[in-house]
Amino acid sequence: MIKNIKLQLNHQEIELYVHPLKRLLDVLREDCGLLGSKEGCGEGECGACSVFVDGELVNSCLFPVGKAENKQVLTIEGFRDTVRYDVLRESFEEAGAVQCGFCSPGMMMAAEGLLRRHPHPAEQQIREGISGNLCRCTGYNMIIDAVMLASKRGDGLW
Structure with missing residues (x-):
């Protein structure tokens, strides 16, 4: 079931039309073109995909984008500023x-x-x-x- 998901990504509100169970890592890399978060293991063991969601550090390879709805997501690209x-x-x-x-x-x-x-x-x-x-x-x-x-x-x- 694909749906509209709104979230704040690196201090900008965005709206995505994606499946809510799609991994946040894949949304960041494929749909948003943000390549700073890496897939190292895909199992939440290596931390290469770490981002903040509402100030909490999460492994984006394990985090469904639907859980980020109406939340603030900060990637390394946003932190660089x-x-x-x-x-x-x-x-x-x-x-x-x-x-x-x-x-x-x-x-x-x-x-x-x-x-x-x-x-x-x-x-x-x-x-x-x-x-x-x-x-x-x-x-x-x-x-x-x-x-x-x-x-x-x-x-x-x-």
């Missing part, structure tokens, strides 16, 4: 936490979610905050260092 994104990006680059880049959008969304909850996180909080995101290239120490650096640089932003 913020100072907090700039602080995170620069911190990730400086700490060497970006290599192939496949996991970076999801990892940065997870870091954003963590820093919203804990502006000055301890190492263990960072480990827990990014535990739903996998990275094959960097190892996690550089990512932890990047989040710590972003926390210091962005003091007062989160």
